[in-house]
Amino acid sequence: MNNDTNVTWHEHRVSRDMREAKNNHKGCVIWFTGLSGSGKSTIANTLDHMLHQSNIQTVVLDGDNVRHGLNAGPGMLQDTHGEEFAKRFGLGFSAIDREENIRRIGAVAEIFTQTGVIALTAFISPYRIDRDKVRNTLKQGDFIEIFVDTPIEVCEQRDPKGLYKKARAGEITGFTGIDDPYEKPLNPELVLSAAEKTPDMLAAEIIGFLKNNNYIRG
Template sequence: MTNDTNVTWHEHRVSRDDRERINGHRGCVIWFTGLSGSGKSTLANILDHMLCERGVRTAVLDGDNVRHALNAGPGMLRETHGEAFAERFGLGFTAIDREENIRRIGAVAQLFCETGVIALTAFISPYRLDRQRVRDTMREGDFIEVFVDTPLEICEERDPKGLYKKARAGEIKHFTGIDDPYEAPEAAELVLHADGERPPEALAVEVIEYLISRGILPANRPATAH
């Protein structure tokens, strides 16, 4: 009898195509990369607002929602899971730990993408190889690398978290752009010149135009689609 019942149990998933059809747009990962203070997070959030207004399904991944849980450091894990666990799994800031940080973010962004969502990620992600590895895990066209190309001088002048000042004073080591390299993308899908000359809203519109040109978003979608 159990076997009889099993026959009727259909295991198939709701496909990505089904979800994209329901959503009225395709899923993808928009991977913002650039120096600290370049405007990645600001841009991601403005773009997110614009997309939500169009009825597009989105998710934003950035330090705020990733570092305190998924990619928690030893300090947090010690409190919840104990010393041995924290030592084994807590992410620090060594080269290999940063690699794992980006790898997991890529894996989660892909999970969102596979549910037909447009995932926006805002991490410095300074190394070409790390970004390439994320790209390699995705289907052709799913990974959209957006280089937020703000000159170091402007990032340092903005210094929203006071990190450049600390890095210059030697209080923070291995700070991207100061004593650690930023490897600019060689073939990003988009390069945004976020030097303050154009408002970030205009840069976000550039991304939307790109998404329309790639067929990820439908053209002329009404503002109130739902």
């Protein structure tokens, strides 16, 4: 911030408090975690829609807007930035690459939070330690972890992208729940029984939590 500050002028920083006051709600991260096909993205987008209709500033971070840009894989980066660059910075699906994937998403969600926005993230984020690291970089109360608790049998039956089928056939390796672990949160702020309720019901449940905990007005 001070790199380019002209000493003759006051710093006109717009603080997080000022942004939250203007928005009339708090910023925070709502971190959905769960298996592929558990319903994270559907619930996040349903909640997003409801919040948006209530004039709440939101963003959804998911594979759609992250894997094509910020956390692009080597294949995508190679065309625009060359081979050496793609090899160094492109993210794959190894443990260390997943760790960096989650770290960057957490960092971006934090910037949104600081801007007074409610950031909804919808990633499998299978490793407890990676999620906890994100939690620890954020201010107490800014990280709301929601476990989308759908049994793997249900997820596999849904299989919206046909990924379980591919994983069972050995066409994909390192697939969460099949040959890579999913580590449930130990103390999530919310657990959603997503196989038994509609996305609207689940989103309403989250809105209840946000109101009860004064993130948004009741």
